[in-house]
Amino acid sequence: xxxxxxxxxxxxxxxxxxxxxxxxxxxxxxxxxxxxxxxxxxxxxxxxxxxxxxxxxxxxxxxxxxxxxxxxxxxxxxxxxxxxxxxxxxxxxxxxxxxxxxxxxxxxxxxxxxxxxxxxxxxxxxxxxxxxxxxxxxxxxxxxxxxxxxxxxxxxxxxxxxxxxxxxxxxxxxxxxxxxxxxxxxxxxxxxxxxxxxxxxxxxxxxxxxxxxxxxxxxxxxxxxxxxxxxxxxxxxxxxxxxxxxxxxxxxxxxxxxxxxxxxxxxxxxxxxxxxxxxxxxxxxxxxxxxxxxxxxxxxxxxxxxxxxxxxxxxxxxxxxxxxxxxxxxxxxxxxxxxxxxxxxxxxxxxxxxxxxxxxxxxxxxxxxxxxxxxxxxxxxxxxxxxxxxxxxx
Amino acid sequence: xxxxxxxxxxxxxxxxxxxxxxxxxxxxxxxxxxxxxxxxxxxxxxxxxxxxxxxxxxxxxxxxxxxxxxxxxxxxxxxxxxxxxxxxxxxxxxxxxxxxxxxxxxxxxxxxxxxxxxxxxxxxxxxxxxxxxxxxxxxxxxxxxxxxxxxxxxxxxxxxxxxxxxxxxxxxxxxxxxxxxxxxxxxxxxxxxxxxxxxxxxxxxxxxxxxxxxxxxxxxxxxxxxxxxxxxxxxxxxxxxxxxxxxxxxxxxxxxxxxxxxxxxxxxxxxxxxxxxxxxxxxxxxxxxxxxxxxxxxxxxxxxxxxxxxxxxxxxxxxxxxxxxxxxxxxxxxxxxxxxxxxxxxxxxxxxxxxxxxxxxxxxxxxxxxxxxxxxxxxxxxxxxxxxxxxxxx
Numbered sequence: 001x002x003x004x005x006x007x008x009x010x011x012x013x014x015x016x017x018x019x020x021x022x023x024x025x026x027x028x029x030x031x032x033x034x035x036x037x038x039x040x041x042x043x044x045x046x047x048x049x050x051x052x053x054x055x056x057x058x059x060x061x062x063x064x065x066x067x068x069x070x071x072x073x074x075x076x077x078x079x080x081x082x083x084x085x086x087x088x089x090x091x092x093x094x095x096x097x098x099x100x101x102x103x104x105x106x107x108x109x110x111x112x113x114x115x116x117x118x119x120x121x122x123x124x125x126x127x128x129x130x131x132x133x134x135x136x137x138x139x140x141x142x143x144x145x146x147x148x149x150x151x152x153x154x155x156x157x158x159x160x161x162x163x164x165x166x167x168x169x170x171x172x173x174x175x176x177x178x179x180x181x182x183x184x185x186x187x188x189x190x191x192x193x194x195x196x197x198x199x200x201x202x203x204x205x206x207x208x209x210x211x212x213x214x215x216x217x218x219x220x221x222x223x224x225x226x227x228x229x230x231x232x233x234x235x236x237x238x239x240x241x242x243x244x245x246x247x248x249x250x251x252x253x254x255x256x257x258x259x260x261x262x263x264x265x266x267x268x269x270x271x272x273x274x275x276x277x278x279x280x281x282x283x284x285x286x287x288x289x290x291x292x293x294x295x296x297x298x299x300x301x302x303x304x305x306x307x308x309x310x311x312x313x314x315x316x317x318x319x320x321x322x323x324x325x326x327x328x329x330x331x332x333x334x335x336x337x338x339x340x341x342x343x344x345x346x347x348x349x350x351x352x353x354x355x356x357x358x359x360x361x362x363x364x365x366x367x368x369x370x371x372x373x374x375x376x377x378x379x380x381x382x383x384x385x386x387x388x389x390x391x392x393x394x
Numbered sequence: 395x396x397x398x399x400x401x402x403x404x405x406x407x408x409x410x411x412x413x414x415x416x417x418x419x420x421x422x423x424x425x426x427x428x429x430x431x432x433x434x435x436x437x438x439x440x441x442x443x444x445x446x447x448x449x450x451x452x453x454x455x456x457x458x459x460x461x462x463x464x465x466x467x468x469x470x471x472x473x474x475x476x477x478x479x480x481x482x483x484x485x486x487x488x489x490x491x492x493x494x495x496x497x498x499x500x501x502x503x504x505x506x507x508x509x510x511x512x513x514x515x516x517x518x519x520x521x522x523x524x525x526x527x528x529x530x531x532x533x534x535x536x537x538x539x540x541x542x543x544x545x546x547x548x549x550x551x552x553x554x555x556x557x558x559x560x561x562x563x564x565x566x567x568x569x570x571x572x573x574x575x576x577x578x579x580x581x582x583x584x585x586x587x588x589x590x591x592x593x594x595x596x597x598x599x600x601x602x603x604x605x606x607x608x609x610x611x612x613x614x615x616x617x618x619x620x621x622x623x624x625x626x627x628x629x630x631x632x633x634x635x636x637x638x639x640x641x642x643x644x645x646x647x648x649x650x651x652x653x654x655x656x657x658x659x660x661x662x663x664x665x666x667x668x669x670x671x672x673x674x675x676x677x678x679x680x681x682x683x684x685x686x687x688x689x690x691x692x693x694x695x696x697x698x699x700x701x702x703x704x705x706x707x708x709x710x711x712x713x714x715x716x717x718x719x720x721x722x723x724x725x726x727x728x729x730x731x732x733x734x735x736x737x738x739x740x741x742x743x744x745x746x747x748x749x750x751x752x753x754x755x756x757x758x759x760x761x762x763x764x765x766x767x768x769x770x771x772x773x774x775x776x777x778x779x780x781x782x783x784x785x786x787x788x
Contacts, residue, residue: 009624009625009649009651009652010511010597011510011511012509012510012511012512012513012516014509014510014513014535015509015510015511015655018510018658018659018662019658019662020468020657020658020659020661021468021661021662021665024467024468024661024665027465027467028467028468028469031467031472045465047464047465048464049464051461052461052463057458057461057463060458061455061459064455064458065451065455067445067446067451068640069446069451069637069638069639069640069641070441070442070443070639070640071418071421071439071441071639071640072640073418073421073422073425074414074415074418074422075422078425105664105665107663107665108663108664111662111663115406115408115409116406116408116409116412117404117405117406117409118406119406119407119408120514122406133662133665136661136662137663140662141408203404230403231403243463244463245463245464245465245665246462246463246464246465246466246666246668246669246670247463247668248664248665248666248667248668255403257403258403261405261409261412263414264412264413264414265412265414267414267415267419267530268412268413268414268505268530269501269502269505270499270501270502270642270664271415271418271501271527271639271642272418272640272642273642274640274641274642274668274671275640276640277668
């Protein structure tokens with residue numbers, strides 16, 4: 001049988017427009033170097049390497065040992081959906097029931113949200129810099145992506161002008177992400193409520209990605225959960241708040257008829273998620289408040305420490321993030337663009353970071369550092385970013 | 395804030411055309427009855443409840459305990475990709491390397507294959523009755539689905555006439571599934587090679603779903619793996635061969651440039667799968683031959699036993715399947731259609747089965763029984779199918 005390695009295959013439009021996530025490409029490149037025996041300082045992925053709550057590991061192991069390895073509901077394991085319903089209900093701000101909660105990998109929810117709400121050619125608004133999956137998912141299904149640039153001068157905060165620009169673009173959908181990846185900004189209650197109300201008034205779908213909500217230390221987090229707008233979808237993930245990105249479990253809270261579609265999409269796409277992973281997350285929710293208080297403090301300390309290394313070097317100026325574990329760093333003065341800087345950093349300084357253009361086409365003079373890995377590696381990696389800059393005479 | 399429970403929301407075309415998998419709806423209904431304390435006989439889902447290889451559980455638990463809970467490669471964990479490469483390479487029929495193997499949930503691969511190869515309006519051919527996810531995935535992205543009906547008289551075998559009809563329909567893609575769900579048919583080497591060659595000659599994409607390949611007992615299984623056609627994608631799953639559907643791990647083998655797209659699609663859609671689940675599957679591959687020999691024998695015995703119950707009842711006539719654990723049963727003589735029969739069976743006889751129309755619009759007089767659940771439940775459930783038929787004076 002003939003081998004056609006070089007054949008140019010006729011992929012579909014969607015097949016041709018796949019972007020993926022740049023930081024997973026960096027991860028693959030870094031892993032190949034590791035296989036050659038080279039130690040790599042991982043600052044590319046938001047891959048927290050803290051000890052997760054032992055309750056999660058124990059519950060997951062126990063479910064595995066009792067052979068809970070069959071199919072479960074497409075909408076999610078009832079125990080986890082119930083636990084989330086109770087957790088959100090305790091705020092007393094809005095009554096929800098299990099029918100509003102659907103369990104899916106958080107990254108899948110982004111694709112599902114755009115897929116359910118937008119047709120090819122429809123417009124979606126992102127506030128940039130933005131998490132790469134928004135652009136990857138939107139591009140994949142052929143949407144017209146309008147990026148509204150936030151300003152570094154005010155810490156990439158969301159303002160009324162940005163919201164006005166978003167609504168004027170007449171989009172089908174908007175995605176907002178507070179606490180923000182990659183900037184670490186946390187938007188105020190007033191501005192988020194304003195955005196949600198404007199979207200509601202104009203019949204625009206709104207995805208509120210609250211993945212980093214539990215990790216705010218510089219400013220109070222505000223969730224859009226209290227607002228029962230039919231076109232508002234809240235999403236979050238267990239990856240970051242429990243330091244278990246490898247569990248691949250997240251969730252959405254939405255209007256019943258949206259939740260029904262999301263569950264149907266799960267059923268069409270991946271049938272269901274592992275019961276054992278979901279039972280682990282359900283056990284974690286019992287200790288979330290205690291655990292998140294501890295890691296918030298921990299990440300605040302890391303953010304200060306890494307910002308200090310960068311700022312005292314004289315080569316960079318960065319504002320410490322108000323949440324999470326990312327630093328979105330301006331490298332303009334080094335004279336290299338994001339891809340060149342990242343490539344040299346990996347090759348010469350064994351340090352992996354994510355190029356700025358992963359977060360929007362106009363961020364060629366930025367890189368993102370993820371400071372949630374092993375402590376020694378993060379500190380040394382940050383020093384190496386400085387050393388490359390100094391080598392470039394900055 | 396106003397509650398808009400009844401609002402008619404403006405979903406996208408794709409949002410409106412979501413079908414899901416009927417058997418998961420049956421599962422949800424059955425689970426609700428179970429929550430009321432009613433014992434349900436589960437014959438709806440291919441959810442094997444045999445003891446999986448302990449090597450899998452041990453490896454998975456061990457990875458969890460050593461906190462292997464971070465992100466891994468989007469293309470799959472290198473250990474599992476390497477183990478699969480070695481397993482397929484040992485046949486000596488074709489050289490592949492890790493770059494040809496991508497790890498994804500098997501159900502996702504179906505959507506990805508159609509998504510990468512077909513644009514809205516393009517034609518895809520299915521041989522029916524067919525696994526519901528093919529139709530669900532194709533309908534979701536707006537494909538023109540042509541179902542070519544196989545005949546019950548010859549055990550739903552695939553013939554040259556069916557292939558001729560498939561090619562004449564000028565499709566962009568064809569999906570073939572041997573060993574078959576729901577019919578249990580196993581197609582011959584000659585006919586599968588004929589189909590693959592015809593698709594290759596006409597530039598048609600071909601997905602060969604070989605999920606049940608290890609579970610053939612009535613006839614020898616033939617894999618299309620030896621054929622290195624650039625548009626041929628082989629897929630399989632660990633769910634059925636290891637009795638671990640809840641792990642949600644499957645894999646594809648394809649041309650390098652297709653595999654690259656599949657990995658990019660993983661990255662866009664769900665980032666990556668759990669490392670611990672993949673390490674479990676890699677450990678399982680070491681004992682697959684021994685394990686699959688045992689379960690093949692076991693499922694052959696079950697197929698005989700259940701077919702006997704049905705055939706000796708006088709109410710039904712069915713051919714024992716040649717593979718797997720499904721019986722696609724003609725209920726035409728009961729006077730009820732598939733939905734009515736399934737609904738009464740669940741309500742009056744606490745037995746869950748899948749209506750025939752999940753496998754194609756023309757199967758309103760069939761139901762599918764999955765005989766892989768708990769032994770006592772499967773036998774009693776099969777008796778209850780007979781009892782309902784007898785109640786209907788058949």
